Amino acid sequence: MTTDKLVTCVWFDLGQAREAATFYAGLFPDSHVGAVQASPADNPSMAQGEELTVEFTVLGQPFLGLNGGPNFVPNEAVSFMVLTDDQAETDRYWDAIVGNGGAESACGWCKDRWGFSWQITPRVLMAAMADPDRAAAKRAMEAMMTMHKIDVAAIERAWRGETAA
Secondary structure: OOOOOOOOEEEEEEHHHHHHHHHHHOOOOOEEEEEEEOOOOOOOOOOOOOEEEEEEEEEOEEEEEOOHHHOOOOOOOOOOOOOOOOOHHHHHHHHHHHHHHHHHHHHHHHOOOOOOEEEEEEEEHHHOOOOOOHHHHHHHHHHHOOOOOOOOOHHHHHHHEEEEE
């Protein structure tokens, strides 16, 4: 059982928590699948003994996957933001999520095959949008608004006020 004070509980359809936890743990560093708990009693979603929860860690953050059933589905109101250091890392995470049954969205957002939203966000984008030169920040944000997966070089060019070659 986790000893962390705050753990995010992520609701999955029946039987999908371990599959998702295993995928996430294989994709991100400092990630693993932990304890699995069976339901101690029959409940509206499952019979006693079926897999109820899966503890897992993604990028050092603890989660609890709950096999709760189809009653609730993820939406964009909550997303997982992963800050990346370069284009290769951005590509690796984005391509793994989208390429394994996920879907692209706009502005660095994508969804995994379980419906959870991820923001694969290069640190350079965050730096550009926080630039005290508000015109430079605006250029970077406007460039980002045209993208699905973030193009680091294009953000850097926009930030500097350069046009694409």
